[in-house]
Amino acid sequence: MSASNGQPLLQLKNIDTAYGPIQVHFDLNLHVHAGEIVCLLGGNASGKSTTMKVILGLVRPLRGSVLFDGRAITGLPTPQIVRLGIGSVPEARRIFAQMTVRENLLMGAYHRKDRRAIAEDYERMLTLFPRLKERLHQRGGTLSGGEQQMLAIARALMGRPRLICMDEPTMGLSPLYVDRVLGLIQQINAHGYTIFMVEQNAHLALQIAHRGYVLQNGRIVMEGNAQALLNDPEIQDAYLGEKQ
């Protein structure tokens, strides 16, 4: 899937990030076009999750800029970035455990004011996620991990984002749910949502993504078409653990 007008929806330019004396990103560049699924791969402590935090304004980079739809959003407060149209499926889901499933869903639309459209989206989520419909009045914390992941995705969709950032959406899920979540990501992408996801499980992520980046010690060491990355022997060695 290529860009329609050439300008990426999200662009990170020359990002350097540090936590105190420890530098996390070194001149990070990446972009996501509207309609794409792009995945960011890398091992532990490679700086993947920090990339998400930079995009969402939770961590401010030392240098460089984040452009969303051509507009610089670097350093804006998180709520404002969310309002501009970036939705988040956080690492470890971060469901509001003491709030009901319904309340969690509606929290996703917190920044929206269009009540009628919110109600429509809410109904749509219940059809899309019948499992959640059964548990509407249960507390979020009582759901299983897989159900929580579904809820986290549905919650992000409730914000009608133009870009959804997903941080390790398959982490800690049973194999059955891993497949379901990946299928779901493809499905919502087909509905026109642009997705940027961080994943440790490179093999799975590349199966559904259009393009991918490989992050190593804070530097992008490889990028390209998902299929090409899947077939790259170096990737297979280092990240896929397949030495057939």
Next chain:
Amino acid sequence: MESFLRTFSDQTINGLVIGNIYAFIAVGLALIFGVGNLINFAHGSVFMVGAYVGWVCMTWWNLPLAVAFVVVTLVCALVGVAIERFALYPLRGAPPIAPLLATIGVSFMIDQAVQLLFSRNPHAFPNPLIEHRFQVGGVTVGAIDLLIAGVGVAAALTLYSFLRFTRWGWALRATAQDREAALQMGVNVNAVNRMTFAIAAALGGIAGLLVGMYFNTVYPTMSFQATFKGFAAVVLGGLGNVPGAVLGGLLLGLIESYGVAIFGATYRNLFAFIILIAVLVWRPNGLFSLKPRVTQEPLTGTFIAKGRPVPTPKWLIATLIGVAFVVPILAPNPYLLQILTNAWLLGMVALSVTLVTGTAGQTSLGQAGFMAIGAYASALLVLRLGWPFELSMIAAAFISAILGTLLVFPAFRLRAAYIAIATLAIGEIVNQVILNWEGLTQGAMGIAGLPPPSLLGWQMIRPHEIYYFSLALLCLAALVQWRLVRSPLGRTWRSLREDEVAAQAFGVNLNRYKTLAFGVAAWLAGLSGAVTGHMYTYISHETFTNTTSILALTMVILGGMGNLLGAIVGAVVLTALPEVFRGLADYRYLVYGLTLLLVIRFRPQGLLGTD
């Protein structure tokens, strides 16, 4: 039997009414703890502001009660927002102990401001309600009881609906449960924080108004009691648990009411403190929680800021000591000497705080309790058993070390903010026991006629004599402590401060080293208390209060935690400052509170740096 039943049901009504007010206070504390993870020591001050605003509305302006309620609600909400905005918001990102200390500073300032505006004396609060008491099935109920119950139920329903059905209520709950996730939903968590303070402060203010009407009086010291009753209720219910806070408040009210009926009115305040400690120690998650343990705080919660100590060459310290010793010769002004003597004696307490809090990392707000133990021990040994002062002073220090450590021992498993509350409560318990153990301590009368300090027949009566004595003690204490913190023992203490779990993993027996730290600290504070008591010649349960404890901690923060010279400099500055600028003496606590706020914000490592 019937009269017993009558008393029992009357006490139950009493307890529920008072408990209702405690619930108001506790709900505010629980909301603030839930959303901001902060223990708000200024909450009682807002409560008092509510009482005074209500009093002004009704006595100065003759406003109807309903209008007074509205005014109190609005003013207190504004005060709450101001506290959040000016004292706490600038500290976001600082270690959790920093905002806690800031609220202590704020409470000092508000309390003193109220005293300055309305005097220290209590004012009579008119009761605008009809003085009619109803008989309902053998139980007497007054109009004020019904009003309090009604307001309580109305507030609970309003708050419940707000949290449950409104957008902002959801934002508040979401922020309390997961701040970062709430941010990612587009919630402006800073605004939520401020709103929470507004709600909590409004509830606290209403409670103040109700208490004023119930007891027909308002007075400045109602603030601290309210904070503590609130803490006790909130801890009973589980920190951050709003329905739990309501139940905790009602329960505390009932316990107090029955307790007073059984033991007598002077025991009233003891129950809250004992409950506070007992629940913190045995069920830190509250009575209504299934999980018995509190979620652990970040391991290094004590230090405000890491920093290197400002280098102090030996010649400088020698010069300072030399100057201190020639002051009585160069400036034999009894007033000056008296102030500096106070500074030396408080300096010893500050040293004890810097040891336990700065070096060993256990925030202590109970140091005045140890002083009181020392003072009473020495006084009783001298007056009852005829011991000489030099012996009684040493014995008092050991008694303080032993009793103090035993008192704090159950709280050893607590950390950071919890140990701060527990030690503050322990200091308060000591005073309450002194007040109530009349056979030993003469209760509220206090002990008068303590002989002045003496040494081998040398009676220290003139100002310069006690000056030299206390200065010598301070230097000796500082020297010993300096050796201690430079020894392997000091290194072990610092390892507790940095990371208890890691220290334990390296085989450090936490309880043993905390015992040693609190033991030494209580020894030193007890010694200071003994000398202070004999210097004053009169002591009572109000001589060594929590204010002294907080002042000692403020000195340490000002000088730099763990920094011995810093503790002494802090003691001198804070003791002398209000006296040097004579006009400031009336504003003493404003100065202390402001100092605390400014240091935490602009120089968190203290004047001389942490060590």
